[in-house]
Amino acid sequence: xxxxxxxGRREPAPNRRASRRVGADGLRSDGGDAIxxxxxxxxxxxxxxxxxxxxxxxxxxxxxxxxxxxxxxxLVTTLFPFYWLLMVALTPEGQLQNxxxxxxxxxxxxxxxxxxxxxxxxxxxxxxxxxxxxxxxVLVVGSLAGYAFGRLEFPGRTPxxxxxxxxxxFPPAAFFIPLNDLFNxxxxxxxxxxxxxxLYNTPGALVTPLSAIFMPLSIFILTTFYAQIPDGxxxxxxxxxxxxxxxxxxxxxxxxxxxxxxxxxxxxxxVYNEFFFSFLMTDGQPQNWAPILEGxxxxxxxxxxxxxxxxxxxxxxxxxxxxxxxxxxxxxxxxLTAGALKE
Amino acid sequence: xxxxxxxxxxxxxxxxxxxxxxxxxxxxxEFVCLxxxxxxxxxxxxxxxxxxxxxxxxxxxxGETDVTNLAPKDRGIAMVFQNIALFPHMDVxxxxxxxxxxxxxxxxxxxxxxxxxxxxxxxxxxxxxMPDEMSGGQRQRVAIARAxxxxxxxxxxxxxxxxxxxxxxxxxRTELQRLHKQLDTTIIYVxxxxxxxxxxxxxxxxxxxxxxxxxxxxxxxxxxxANLFVAGFIGSPSMNFVRGTVVAGGxxxxxxDLEFDPAGVPEVGVGDEVTLGVRPxxxxxxxxxxxxxxxxxxxxxxxxxxxxxxxxxxxxxxxxEESEGSMEEDPxxxxxxxxxxxxxxxxxxxxxxxxxxxxxxxTHLFDAESGDALxxxxxxxxxxxxxxxxxxxxx
Numbered sequence: 001x002x003x004x005x006x007x008g009r010r011e012p013a014p015n016r017r018a019s020r021r022v023g024a025d026g027l028r029s030d031g032g033d034a035i036x037x038x039x040x041x042x043x044x045x046x047x048x049x050x051x052x053x054x055x056x057x058x059x060x061x062x063x064x065x066x067x068x069x070x071x072x073x074x075l076v077t078t079l080f081p082f083y084w085l086l087m088v089a090l091t092p093e094g095q096l097q098n099x100x101x102x103x104x105x106x107x108x109x110x111x112x113x114x115x116x117x118x119x120x121x122x123x124x125x126x127x128x129x130x131x132x133x134x135x136x137x138v139l140v141v142g143s144l145a146g147y148a149f150g151r152l153e154f155p156g157r158t159p160x161x162x163x164x165x166x167x168x169x170f171p172p173a174a175f176f177i178p179l180n181d182l183f184n185x186x187x188x189x190x191x192x193x194x195x196x197x198x199l200y201n202t203p204g205a206l207v208t209p210l211s212a213i214f215m216p217l218s219i220f221i222l223t224t225f226y227a228q229i230p231d232g233x234x235x236x237x238x239x240x241x242x243x244x245x246x247x248x249x250x251x252x253x254x255x256x257x258x259x260x261x262x263x264x265x266x267x268x269x270x271v272y273n274e275f276f277f278s279f280l281m282t283d284g285q286p287q288n289w290a291p292i293l294e295g296x297x298x299x300x301x302x303x304x305x306x307x308x309x310x311x312x313x314x315x316x317x318x319x320x321x322x323x324x325x326x327x328x329x330x331x332x333x334x335x336l337t338a339g340a341l342k343e
Numbered sequence: 344x345x346x347x348x349x350x351x352x353x354x355x356x357x358x359x360x361x362x363x364x365x366x367x368x369x370x371x372x373e374f375v376c377l378x379x380x381x382x383x384x385x386x387x388x389x390x391x392x393x394x395x396x397x398x399x400x401x402x403x404x405x406g407e408t409d410v411t412n413l414a415p416k417d418r419g420i421a422m423v424f425q426n427i428a429l430f431p432h433m434d435v436x437x438x439x440x441x442x443x444x445x446x447x448x449x450x451x452x453x454x455x456x457x458x459x460x461x462x463x464x465x466x467x468x469x470x471x472x473m474p475d476e477m478s479g480g481q482r483q484r485v486a487i488a489r490a491x492x493x494x495x496x497x498x499x500x501x502x503x504x505x506x507x508x509x510x511x512x513x514x515x516r517t518e519l520q521r522l523h524k525q526l527d528t529t530i531i532y533v534x535x536x537x538x539x540x541x542x543x544x545x546x547x548x549x550x551x552x553x554x555x556x557x558x559x560x561x562x563x564x565x566x567x568x569a570n571l572f573v574a575g576f577i578g579s580p581s582m583n584f585v586r587g588t589v590v591a592g593g594x595x596x597x598x599x600d601l602e603f604d605p606a607g608v609p610e611v612g613v614g615d616e617v618t619l620g621v622r623p624x625x626x627x628x629x630x631x632x633x634x635x636x637x638x639x640x641x642x643x644x645x646x647x648x649x650x651x652x653x654x655x656x657x658x659x660x661x662x663x664e665e666s667e668g669s670m671e672e673d674p675x676x677x678x679x680x681x682x683x684x685x686x687x688x689x690x691x692x693x694x695x696x697x698x699x700x701x702x703x704x705x706t707h708l709f710d711a712e713s714g715d716a717l718x719x720x721x722x723x724x725x726x727x728x729x730x731x732x733x734x735x736x737x738x
Contacts, residue, residue, distance in 0.1 A: 230426065230428070232426045232428035235393075235395050235424065235428065236422070236424055236428040236430070237441070238414070238415045239416070239421065240416070240489070241446060241493075242445060243414065255431065
């Protein structure tokens with residue numbers, strides 16, 4: 001019986017396949033088989049295939065889904081470290097194990113303690129002065145260079161521009177040893193300003209090299225912007241009573257506000273965040289103009305590392321830059337895109 | 344208020360001489376137009392007066408001061424630019440007072456002078472607008488107000504009306520003339536539009552290829568052009584030119600002869616190669632001729648194209664029937680075409696055979712080689728009659 005049955009079962013199979021083929025060709029139709037075929041074609045498409053077909057016919061949903069996936073990915077990768085920093089800062093000292101999504105305990109006092117252990121506000125002030133000073137130097141010198149490159153015709157303009165570009169490719173570390181040596185050399189002319197006649201342990205030791213390093217980018221941004229201001233406006237200002245410099249500051253710079261804001265904010269952030277020179281150009285004492293970086297590292301003693309205070313200090317250090325970016329964001333965006341379109 | 348004097352001013356760029364040995368003297372209170380085709384150096388001349396460009400050679404005087412090496416701000420000038428050049432980040436008040444605020448004026452004085460200037464150009468009540476909220480004509484008036492508010496010695500205007508539409512341009516032209524009467528300041532005005540120059544200026548300085556061709560009152564430039572270029576540039580449509588040779592009984596050209604007595608015209612001698620110049624309104628139909636003795640010669644021609652302008656008809660005449668109106672690149676060089684202006688009620692059709700004659704008193708002869716004018720009016724000798732209205736056909 002079983003054999004028979006098996007044989008009986010086996011036998012129709014090739015038949016069905018054959019009839020299916022024929023039915024598909026439409027040459028011969030067998031009622032029951034044809035219906036079974038139709039159902040089977042539908043059933044062949046699993047949920048995945050149906051989803052694909054659906055996505056092809058209506059791609060908007062897929063685009064939206066992909067937007068969310070990408071947005072969430074970037075938000076998580078950028079914001080999670082910051083979140084985690086906050087968790088570390090809120091965790092009381094000595095309980096730093098196994099922090100992932102929640103702090104081990106709750107100690108907002110760390111944000112106050114930061115200022116009690118060392119004068120962190122002093123470090124912040126130093127960083128602020130250094131970043132602001134570099135930004136001013138970069139904007140003033142970069143504006144003059146941008147005016148010359150963008151609005152004047154003179155022999156050797158392109159080679160000079162290329163030279164600026166080449167210098168911006170140098171690794172800053174290559175300048176460190178000679179600069180450090182230079183800043184530790186005493187100059188009689190500097191004595192009334194710095195006391196011992198050296199630039200080491202003054203803001204100058206940071207402002208000078210950092211503004212030089214970040215200058216080329218600003219020169220390029222400002223050149224692009226200043227070149228776009230019509231000649232007639234500058235001529236009008238000069239006839240009305242300004243010098244060329246006066247025209248630059250009264251007409252060209254105000255009309256290039258997005259470019260100036262972009263160059264200024266980029267420089268400020270870059271100098272504020274800079275590590276290498278900031279770490280080595282002062283002895284780390286706040287009264288000697290040590291920047292934030294030294295302040296954060298100061299919580300690292302010989303026998304203990306106060307991670308929660310380092311984290312709290314890091315968060316406090318980010319706040320000024322975050323405010324600056326939010327305030328200047330609109331101008332930066334229009335500045336960056338305007339520069340991009342021009343090229 | 345001041346005279347402006349250019350002495351041997353030359354401006355060379357790498358391989359181009361933009362201004363070539365320019366000598367001009369502009370009187371106090373005069374309205375002078377610098378006029379010429381594009382690229383003739385008129386704007387460069389203006390820029391050397393303004394101080395925006397330093398001349399390669401020569402001296403610029405404003406008043407009795409040598410200003411050649413002075414910055415624009417120290418020259419006592421104000422300028423209106425072709426592209427208007429209002430500062431887009433300032434409102435009208437700030438734009439107009441820009442020059443005053445750079446100098447030592449107190450606030451009340453600035454306010455008073457801005458309001459006065461705004462009144463002159465009829466911009467009261469618009470002082471707090473931004474330039475991008477204004478129409479082209481209003482912006483132009485702001486630019487003029489910015490120029491007059493400082494009471495400059497000299498006004499420089501570099502094609503200030505070029506970017507306005509035709510109707511506004513005519514209106515602003517009148518306003519500028521009114522302004523000139525009101526302020527009585529020296530105005531130097533650059534334009535490529537000879538009609539603008541004719542209507543507005545006390546004197547026209549015609550410039551070509553960086554050289555001053557003629558500086559004279561408009562009607563003198565029109566009636567007694569110094570050379571072929573001025574003759575062709577001033578007046579619209581431009582003068583007819585025909586090459587010819589002076590013979591014993593008159594003038595021989597390729598297609599017609601003119602009768603006059605060369606002995607009565609000492610400037611030319613028999614055998615000279617000359618270019619004959621005659622304006623369209625000085626070509627008359629013989630049928631219309633009133634028997635005046637000034638008419639010289641009879642020219643047989645065929646009418647080609649008629650251009651009715653309303654108050655007159657411009658008729659293109661073919662002198663040589665075979666040529667069939669050759670379209671030469673430079674119509675002034677055409678040897679077998681004449682342009683005639685007739686009154687609108689003249690009954691003419693294309694293809695008519697006509698006989699025309701020229702007004703001898705307004706026929707000019709130019710040296711064929713140098714292009715310099717030899718004589719204005721080869722018969723009748725009254726070509727410089729100042730009472731003659733030059734723009735109307737006299738038929």
